[in-house]
Amino acid sequence: MVTVLFFGPVADRVGVGRLDVEFHAGMCLQDVFSGLQPQYPEAFGLVSLAAVNGAHATDMSLTLTDNCEVVFMSKFSGG
C-alpha cells in the first residue's frame, strides 16, 4: 500500500487528507500522480511539489517501495 497525504488547499479540494493506493512492483511517483489526477483534477491542478517519505522528490520517475508515504503539495505559504 502507498499512503498518499494532502495538506492545505490540496486537501480541501480532494476532500480528504489521506488516500491509500495499491502498491505494485516497479511503481513510480508519476504512476501515483497519473492514477489520482483524473479523479481530482482541481486538486492536482494546484500540485507543484511532491515528497516521498518526508523528503522533497523532484524526479517523478522515482521508484516507490511498499508502505511508503507520498505527498502531493501546492506551493508552500508558511512564514
Add this chain to the structure above:
Amino acid sequence: MVTVLFFGPVADRVGVGRLDVEFHAGMCLQDVFSGLQPQYPEAFGLVSLAAVNGAHATDMSLTLTDNCEVVFMSKFSGG
C-alpha cells in the same frame, strides 16, 4: 570666537576636547583646520570629517559665523 570640539581618538591626541579660536570676518572652515593642524599634526592626521553647528560639512571653503561650533572628526565607529 569659534568653538572647536574634538571627540574620541582625535580628542585623545589633541589632549583636550575643546579649543577656542579667534573669529575673523570671512573665516572659512579650511582656515580653522590650517590654523590648528601644525600644532596637532597627529590628531589632525586622523580627521576625515567635519561638522559646523551640528551638521556635516563637506565643503572646506564654507564661511563661518561668529560663535559657531566646529568639529573635526575621525571616522565614526559607533554601532
Add this chain to the structure above:
Amino acid sequence: MRDAVRIVLEDFSQDEEIRALQASSKRMGGIATFLGCARDFSEGREVSEIRFDSYDRMALPEMQKLRQEAIERFALIDARIVHRLGVVKAGDSIVFIAAGAEHRAPALEACRWIIDALKERVPIWKKEITPQGEAWVTPHP
C-alpha cells in the same frame, strides 16, 4: 534551553530567543532577526485570523536543515528558527528567525536567506479567515 528550531502553538519571546542565541558565544558581534506577523489586511481584504496546515514529518526536519545550511553557508556562530501553527490573530507573530555572526553582513544576509528558503522549502500552508470567508494564501515570489 529550548531547541534552536521549533514549531510551536503558543507565542514566544524574542528576548528569550536572543538570550539563547547569545549564550552560545560572546564572539557574536551582530544578530539579525526577522519576525513575520499576521496582518489585518491582505490583498484588499480584512483578515481576522490565520490558520495553518503543516506536513509535520517534513516541516521540522526541513527547518533544521535550513538552520544547518545557513550556519555553514554564512559562517554563523548560531541561528534559531521558530514557526507558529494553530490559530494566529492579526498582529501576532508567525515566524521568527535569528542569525548571529561575528560581524553584521553575514548575520543580515543569513537572515534574508533563511526566510526566503523557509517560504520555499518548508511544507506549511496558511489560510486567511476574513469576514467574507476563508482563503488559502497564494505565495508571492
Add this chain to the structure above:
Amino acid sequence: MRDAVRIVLEDFSQDEEIRALQASSKRMGGIATFLGCARDFSEGREVSEIRFDSYDRMALPEMQKLRQEAIERFALIDARIVHRLGVVKAGDSIVFIAAGAEHRAPALEACRWIIDALKERVPIWKKEITPQGEAWVTPHP
C-alpha cells in the same frame, strides 16, 4: 511610549521595542531587526569592555534623520533605532535597529541600510578596553 530613536546608558528590551513598533499598525507583515553586541574578542585581542564617546548634539538628530530617510526610501510603516553609550561589557547590546513594513523585503533591506548608514554618519566612537590597554576602534568598510 518611548521615543522611536534614543541614545541610552542602560540596557533595553527587544520585546518592548518590537511591541512599540507593532503598536503603530496591524498592517505590518515583516519586522527585521539588527542587534550589534560587544564581542569579547576583536582583532586578536581579548576585550573586557567597550566605552563610547559621542558628539551628542549631532548624534541623536542624525539618527532621527536616518530613521526618517529609511521610512521614506523603503516605504516602511515604522522604524526604531536605539544606541547605547557609557560602558558596555562583552555580550551586551550596543545598537538595536528595527524596521517594520508590509512585506519582508523592504523591512530586511531597510535594516541593512540603516545600520550601514548609522556606522557612516552618526558621530559615535568606541574604544576597546583590553588587558593590554585601551584602543579606539578603527572602522571597517
